[in-house]
Every structure is written in structure tokens, then in C-alpha cells.
Amino acid sequence: MITCIAVDDEPMALEVIGRYCSKSDLVDLKAVFREPVKAVEYLGLEKVDLVFLDINMPDLSGMQLLQTLSPRPMVIFTTAYSHYAVESYTLHAVDYLLKPITFERFLAAVNKAVASVAVALGEPPALFIKSGPQTYQVRVRDILFLEKEGNYITVHLADRDILVRENMVDVFDLVPAADFVRVHKSFVVAIRHITTIEVHQVTVAGVKIPIGSTYREALRSRLGLDKLL
Known part of the structure; x- marks a missing residue:
């Protein structure tokens, strides 16, 4: 505190x-x-x-x-x-x-x-995420990706999901921009958890997540890649 x-x-x-x-x-x-x-x-x-x-x-x-x-x-x-x-x-x-x-x-x-x-x-940063009447403490490094679903965003962790009433435009008020990158209009992923990158998708914790065409160049630049394979 x-x-x-x-x-x-x-x-x-x-x-x-x-x-x-x-x-x-x-x-x-x-x-x-x-x-x-x-x-x-x-x-x-x-x-x-x-x-x-x-x-x-x-x-x-x-x-x-x-x-x-x-x-x-x-x-x-x-x-x-x-x-x-x-x-x-x-x-x-x-x-x-x-x-x-x-x-x-x-x-x-x-x-x-x-x-x-x-x-x-020097401590691992944590977030407090409000979902309905409850507020959860979550370590940033444990967040895999965020997915937009209607008027809500689902925060996916290895052991659970947390549903948050939030707009995607404000997603970086929810998680630190330094650790996450938007790859699609409906997905923001944790850079540390990306295991493979292909032309049209990234894999995070075994989940295939699409790369939107409007986000491909920004992703390439952010990760320092000459090209996406």
C-alpha cells in the first residue's frame, strides 16, 4: 500500500x-x-x-x-x-x-x-483489476493476453480468466504498454509470452491469436523484426 x-x-x-x-x-x-x-x-x-x-x-x-x-x-x-x-x-x-x-x-x-x-x-509489478464487485491482485508477468468480447475485455491468465468492463481503446490504462502489444482489434498480448510469430498469427501459451493487417507493421517494428515469416 x-x-x-x-x-x-x-x-x-x-x-x-x-x-x-x-x-x-x-x-x-x-x-x-x-x-x-x-x-x-x-x-x-x-x-x-x-x-x-x-x-x-x-x-x-x-x-x-x-x-x-x-x-x-x-x-x-x-x-x-x-x-x-x-x-x-x-x-x-x-x-x-x-x-x-x-x-x-x-x-x-x-x-x-x-x-x-x-x-x-525491484519487486515484480502487480495490478489490481476490478471485475464486478471484486478486485483481483494480478502479477503483470502472469497475464498472457487480453481479448475484447463485446463491451468487456477478458484478461487471460494461465490459471483463470478475469472479465473486465473496459474498452479496447483504454486497454493500456489496464496493463502497462511496455509489456504488451496490440496485434488485432480484439487482442493485446504479453510480449514475454509470445512463443512463435507467423504471417497471420502469434502463439501465446499454445493459443493461436490472429494478427490484424493494420497491426502487422507496428508489431514488426515493436519486436525489431525485419519481416514476419
Whole structure:
């Protein structure tokens, strides 16, 4: 579990973050602040792993606040304005949540923060995947491939499948892009588990998965292959 605080001048926004944190075993919310200066004072005295940080605030914007901190904790920016996204990533934010924030999107962002901590500590990264009323802890290395089925994605592991209500366009909010590659409009596969590659298919754990024509060149480039046999 990682420690965090939330900074936002809107009480309702803080209530949402607080409620989501209470539903997750990933984060321990230590404090919330409506005044950014108070948050800076707190961070000067207390160490936390992560800050949920609104961008538009009076006196001190979230981005200005972050630039005052040394060392800097991990940050997930929260805002109602999408045009700040690019700037937020130049400040090495873990993620960028656009309001209104859904719990699934919150969980995906926190997963990224937890994975960053795990990598820094040399631990195998794990994800927490929400399926209906349950949330499962899954090691990234145990995921074989993901398959789109209607409005759901099935996460295939060696010993079980987990059904998630998610769109394929947002699949890399669910799993880290560094470890997975999309090979078809309905399939994303774990690079580590690919055993063979053919012109029209890859094999993962004995399962033949088609390669879509629009994804072939990107797959070739990603894997450093001169050509697909």
C-alpha cells in the first residue's frame, strides 16, 4: 500500500478521491487539502508516496505547487480541462485524470503508481483489476493476453480468466504498454509470452491469436523484426 494526499479547492472533488481511496487496498489517504499552500507545508514535514493534485487552484496552481517540491512525490493530476494533459506529462506525472473521474479510471492510475514503486524496489509489478464487485491482485508477468468480447475485455491468465468492463481503446490504462502489444482489434498480448510469430498469427501459451493487417507493421517494428515469416 502506498501513502497519499489529495489537493483540490473543490470539496466534492476531494470527497470523490476520498471515497475511491477508501474502496481500494492500494492507497492510504493521509490528508486532504483545499488550500495548496497548506499542502506544501504538510509535504515539508511529512513524506508521502503520491499526491492527487488539481491543476486549477487559486494562489498556486497544481503545476506550480509540484515545482516547489524537492524531492517530488509521484503525482496524479486531476482536472476538468483536457488541454493540460501534455504539460502534465512534461512534469513526469504518473497519470492525468479528467473530471468527472470514474472509479475504474482512478484504479488504473493508481495501478501505475504502485507499479512504479514496485519497479523502484525491484519487486515484480502487480495490478489490481476490478471485475464486478471484486478486485483481483494480478502479477503483470502472469497475464498472457487480453481479448475484447463485446463491451468487456477478458484478461487471460494461465490459471483463470478475469472479465473486465473496459474498452479496447483504454486497454493500456489496464496493463502497462511496455509489456504488451496490440496485434488485432480484439487482442493485446504479453510480449514475454509470445512463443512463435507467423504471417497471420502469434502463439501465446499454445493459443493461436490472429494478427490484424493494420497491426502487422507496428508489431514488426515493436519486436525489431525485419519481416514476419
